[in-house]
Amino acid sequence: MITPVRRAAAFCALTTALAALAACGPHPAQLPRGAPSATPATPSTHPPTLAPGPAGLTPVFENAPRTAGKTVALTFDADMTADQGPRAAAGERFDHPRLIAALRALKVPSTVFMTGRWAEEYPDQARSIGRDPLFEVANHSYSHYAFTDDCYGLPAVGRDRMRADVERAYTTFREVGVEDPMPYFRFPGGCYDREALKALTPAGVTAVQWDVVGGDAFATDADAVARQVLDGVRPGSVVVLHCTRSAAPVTERAVRAIVPELRRQGYRFVKVSDLLATANGRT
Numbered sequence: 001m002i003t004p005v006r007r008a009a010a011f012c013a014l015t016t017a018l019a020a021l022a023a024c025g026p027h028p029a030q031l032p033r034g035a036p037s038a039t040p041a042t043p044s045t046h047p048p049t050l051a052p053g054p055a056g057l058t059p060v061f062e063n064a065p066r067t068a069g070k071t072v073a074l075t076f077d078a079d080m081t082a083d084q085g086p087r088a089a090a091g092e093r094f095d096h097p098r099l100i101a102a103l104r105a106l107k108v109p110s111t112v113f114m115t116g117r118w119a120e121e122y123p124d125q126a127r128s129i130g131r132d133p134l135f136e137v138a139n140h141s142y143s144h145y146a147f148t149d150d151c152y153g154l155p156a157v158g159r160d161r162m163r164a165d166v167e168r169a170y171t172t173f174r175e176v177g178v179e180d181p182m183p184y185f186r187f188p189g190g191c192y193d194r195e196a197l198k199a200l201t202p203a204g205v206t207a208v209q210w211d212v213v214g215g216d217a218f219a220t221d222a223d224a225v226a227r228q229v230l231d232g233v234r235p236g237s238v239v240v241l242h243c244t245r246s247a248a249p250v251t252e253r254a255v256r257a258i259v260p261e262l263r264r265q266g267y268r269f270v271k272v273s274d275l276l277a278t279a280n281g282r283t
Contacts, residue, residue, distance in 0.1 A: 047183060048273055048277040049184075050276065050279065053197070055198075057198055058185075058206070058207050059206050059207065061206055061207065061209065061272075062211050062238060063210075063234070063236045063275070064236030065236055065279060066235045066236050068278045069235060069236075069268070071235065071236060071267065071275065072235075072236070072238075072267050072269060072270070073110075073238050073269070073271060073274070075112070075186075075208070075241065075272060076099070076241050077186065077240065077244075078095070078114040078126075079144055079188075079243075079244050080115050080117045080121055080244075081117065081145070092246045093245040094244050094245070095118075095125055095243070095245060096242075098252045099251055099255065100129060102255055104132070106255070106259045107134070108134070108259055109135070109269050111135070111137075111138055111208075112129055113138045113139065114138070114139070114169075114173070115140045115188075116141070116168055116170075116173065117144060117172075119172050119178065120172055123176035123177070126173065126176050126177070127176055127177035130173065130177065130179065131179070135271075136273060137173060137178050137181045137182065138182045138185065138186065138208065139166055139170060139184065140169070140185070140186050141187075142166070142169040143157060143165055147187050147191060148191040148196060151189040152189045152191070159196075159199055162199040162200060163200055163203050166200060166203050182273060183205050183206065184276075185206070185207050186208050190240075208238065208272055210239060210240040211237050212232035212237050212238065213232070213240055214239055214241040214254070215228045216241050216242055216248040216251045216254060217242055218248070219248065220249070222250035222251075222257065225241075225251070226258050230261055236278070238272065238275065241254075
């Protein structure tokens with residue numbers, strides 16, 4: 001017969017064992033959200049992505065279904081090419097703090113496609129953006145070298161270095177304190193071909209393009225940029241703009257005109273991950 005003393009001892013031993021087991025492994029809520037790789041951490045926490053395309057190629061996303069409601073994603077490319085360090089040292093600014101401040105003031109969820117070189121140059125800003133729930137950080141390569149030849153004069157990265165360039169950017173993000181970069185990649189210059197999609201398949205990313213070009217790169221007329229965006233937006237649109245003072249100085253003023261007008265038209269601002277969830281039929 002099991003005496004009360006033995007029963008109590010057994011219960012204590014079981015409790016101790018369970019506590020030790022809990023201490024050895026993370027609870028589901030403590031698991032990482034999902035690294036940008038071909039193998040997700042857990043289905044419930046991995047950010048929404050698209051399934052690989054034909055022949056297993058990296059999938060490409062341009063906009064969500066037009067029937068899924070009046071949502072729009074503003075995306076901002078934080079460009080800095082690997083060889084522009086001397087220009088930054090001489091005082092050229094590739095960041096745009098006033099734009100980020102405007103997005104925060106207007107409470108606009110946004111996706112920032114950041115190069116690893118930009119994150120290295122502005123680690124405090126990269127970390128601040130990455131830790132702000134209003135934003136999500138996605139990959140724009142480390143070097144901002146083109147993934148095809150003849151892409152707006154950008155230097156080209158070799159086919160055998162494409163995946164490494166993307167993975168180096170993710171490493172840089174984590175080194176500066178961006179803990180949960182998204183598994184989304186935007187090609188520098190928007191230039192890609194079948195070989196580039198094939199080269200990035202092992203990285204497990206979704207390539208994110210756009211259907212609305214803001215036209216803010218090297219623009220000097222904020223009103224013209226705003227008009228171009230407002231004329232182009234449709235339900236589910238992805239808008240491409242820039243987060244670079246030297247190359248896109250009027251973007252902040254354009255955003256201050258774009259946001260209230262689209263809200264007046266009934267649009268709701270979301271991140272790329274929200275549009276991808278819609279494309280996948282998730283809520």
